[in-house]
Amino acid sequence: MTEPEKPVPRLSPPPAWRQELVRVIVVTTLALLVGAAFGHAMVGVCISLALFLGLYLRHLARLSAWLQRPKGLNLPEAGGVWGEVFDRLIDLQRRNRRKKKRLAGMLAEYQASTAALPDGAVVLGAYGEIAWFNQAAQVLLGLRGAADVGLRIPNLIRNPVFTDYFVRGDYSDPVEVLSPLNPRNTLSLHIIPYGNNQRLLIVRDISEFKRLETARRDFVANASHELRTPLTVLRGYLDMMEPELQRQEALALWRGPIAEMKAQAARMESLVRDMLRLARLEADTPARSEVLDVPAMLRRVVEDARALSHNEHRIEAEIDPDLRLLGDENDLQSVFTNLVSNAVRYTRKGGEIRIVWRAETDGAQFSVKDTGIGISEKDIPRLTERFYRVDVGRSRASGGTGLGLSIVKHALDRHEASLEIRSELGKGSTFICHFPASRLRAQGLPALTTAAAAKV
Ligand SMILES: Nc1ncnc2c1ncn2[C@@H]1O[C@H](COP(=O)(O)OP(=O)(O)OP(=O)(O)O)[C@@H](O)[C@H]1O
Ligand SMILES: [Mg+2]
Numbered sequence: 001m002t003e004p005e006k007p008v009p010r011l012s013p014p015p016a017w018r019q020e021l022v023r024v025i026v027v028t029t030l031a032l033l034v035g036a037a038f039g040h041a042m043v044g045v046c047i048s049l050a051l052f053l054g055l056y057l058r059h060l061a062r063l064s065a066w067l068q069r070p071k072g073l074n075l076p077e078a079g080g081v082w083g084e085v086f087d088r089l090i091d092l093q094r095r096n097r098r099k100k101k102r103l104a105g106m107l108a109e110y111q112a113s114t115a116a117l118p119d120g121a122v123v124l125g126a127y128g129e130i131a132w133f134n135q136a137a138q139v140l141l142g143l144r145g146a147a148d149v150g151l152r153i154p155n156l157i158r159n160p161v162f163t164d165y166f167v168r169g170d171y172s173d174p175v176e177v178l179s180p181l182n183p184r185n186t187l188s189l190h191i192i193p194y195g196n197n198q199r200l201l202i203v204r205d206i207s208e209f210k211r212l213e214t215a216r217r218d219f220v221a222n223a224s225h226e227l228r229t230p231l232t233v234l235r236g237y238l239d240m241m242e243p244e245l246q247r248q249e250a251l252a253l254w255r256g257p258i259a260e261m262k263a264q265a266a267r268m269e270s271l272v273r274d275m276l277r278l279a280r281l282e283a284d285t286p287a288r289s290e291v292l293d294v295p296a297m298l299r300r301v302v303e304d305a306r307a308l309s310h311n312e313h314r315i316e317a318e319i320d321p322d323l324r325l326l327g328d329e330n331d332l333q334s335v336f337t338n339l340v341s342n343a344v345r346y347t348r349k350g351g352e353i354r355i356v357w358r359a360e361t362d363g364a365q366f367s368v369k370d371t372g373i374g375i376s377e378k379d380i381p382r383l384t385e386r387f388y389r390v391d392v393g394r395s396r397a398s399g400g401t402g403l404g405l406s407i408v409k410h411a412l413d414r415h416e417a418s419l420e421i422r423s424e425l426g427k428g429s430t431f432i433c434h435f436p437a438s439r440l441r442a443q444g445l446p447a448l449t450t451a452a453a454a455k456v
Contacts, residue, residue: 016084023080024052056082063089120203124191128152128166128199140203142181153201162189171199176206186210221279224272231269238262267399274403277334278386281410287328291441294332294366295321298357301336305353309344317355323364324441331411338404339368339431345398347372347428364440367432375423383421384409408433415439 028048035044059082066075070093075086111134114121120137122130129152133143141157148156154163157180165175174190185207192200241258245251302317309315325332343353351371358365375383379390387402405419412419416436423429 016081020081027052120201122153122201122203124153124199124201126197128154130156131198137201137203140179140181140187140205157189165189166191174202174204179205179207217279217282220275224275224279227268227272231265231272235262235265235269238265267401270399271401271403274401274407278403278407278410281331281407281414287331287411287414289326290329292325292327292329292332294323294325294357295319297329297333298336298355298366301333301340302355304337305340305344305355308341309353312349313344313347314350314352315344315355316352317357319355319357320359320364322442323357323359325364325415325435326439326441327415328411331414335408335411335433336366338408339366339433342404342431343368343370343372343429345400346370351428359440360434363437364435365432366435367430369428369430371428374425374427374429375421376425380421380423384419 028045031044031048032041033044035041035047038044059078062075063086066089075090077083078086115134117134117136120134120140122133122137122141122143125131130143130149132149133141137143138145143156154166157163157177159177159180161175162177165171171191171193174188176186176188179185179187185205188204188206190202190204192202194200238258238261241254242262245255245258298317298319302315305315340353340355347353347370353371354367354369356365356367356369375390382388383390384405386406388406389396389400389402392402409419412433416439418434420432420434421429422432
């Protein structure tokens with residue numbers, strides 16, 4: 001067996017500064033010897049060192065000149081340590097040039113792609129000043145090119161909704177504003193924070209989407225409205241037929257079908273009513289604001305719920321008698337009725353329903369808690385969608401259209417209120433409406449306290 005060959009250690013040349021040191025020592029020693037031969041050893045050493053100093057100063061002067069104008073001048077050829085320093089500097093310069101070229105290429109590509117975007121993009125600095133924008137932003141916001149760079153964006157988009165959004169600093173959702181160039185167009189403005197205190201403003205023209213939305217809403221509202229008259233006529237004739245059917249035994253065969261027709265016509269009427277209500281809620285008109293006697297409204301709702309339940313559930317209420325709300329009566333009546341009637345319809349006989357109206361830390365809450373069939377976790381986020389029903393058969397059998405919670409959500413939105421849904425399948429559900437403090441009106445003192453809550 002042959003011994004594995006040992007790697008021959010590579011001899012690296014001694015560093016340049018060491019070679020330079022050796023050169024200085026050798027030359028100075030020679031100068032010393034020559035000087036000694038003439039009887040002036042120190043003069044020889046001084047001449048040698050002076051020559052080296054002169055040489056180094058010359059190289060330093062060239063280096064300084066090159067550092068001032070690295071593009072215009074070439075570094076001279078030099079030996080020893082200076083040669084190495086010059087070579088390294090030239091190498092560093094080449095590498096930097098290559099890197100700069102690559103970055104400039106990437107930047108140009110990035111700018112070309114963002115410039116081609118159909119959406120406007122505006123890069124904002126720490127104080128909201130414009131640093132850069134693309135072609136689309138220029139067209140959508142009417143920016144004037146380089147003249148607007150450096151100006152603060154709230155001074156250019158003079159819209160209170162945008163100013164409020166910009167100052168508030170909660171950029172999770174975009175805001176919609178009328179175009180500063182054409183008030184018939186709508187823009188969506190979304191600020192995206194990034195990097196070191198920088199922000200990107202994305203501008204999108206959503207006028208077409210808005211027009212389609214309005215057309216869809218108008219169509220639903222008009223169609224629902226037009227359906228009301230024929231339905232009323234149908235119901236009227238069916239009502240007229242009923243006593244006749246009861247009187248004449250020969251018509252007994254028709255009693256069942258006519259009753260079914262009446263039930264279906266009633267269902268259609270309630271569907272049309274809900275669709276009209278939803279269309280009205282979706283229209284951008286702000287909710288009417290009057291001081292509502294919510295405790296009185298809720299007492300009636302509780303009575304209606306007991307009637308709907310035929311006393312098959314235990315219905316309890318805890319209502320703060322002093323807590324009033326600024327809002328639209330029809331909207332809030334829909335909210336209360338929908339949530340309470342859902343609790344009755346989706347809770348088995350003998351179940352419990354608890355209705356609460358009370359103040360909370362930063363506002364007030366209306367809640368309906370039941371011990372009903374409950375809703376699975378996956379269905380909860382979809383409940384407020386139009387026509388969404390967990391169990392279509394069950395809901396239809398109880399006369400449901402699946403529009404109730406959608407109406408609730410829209411009505412609450414118009415009151416800056418939110419809907420919280422907690423539920424567990426088979427155990428029950430709680431629907432909580434949170435109203436902001438700005439909508440509360442107290443009657444008498446002390447107000448806004450749960451201590452004053454009374455049992456109904
Ligand atoms: N308290 C509840 N307990 C269990 N399921 C519920 C409850 N409330 C609502 N749901 C479920 O959510 C679905 C949507 O409710 P929503 O009120 O929107 O429609 P609906 O009650 O079916 O019909 P509508 O209210 O239009 O007459 C219901 O079909 C039902 O499956
Ligand atoms: Mg309902």
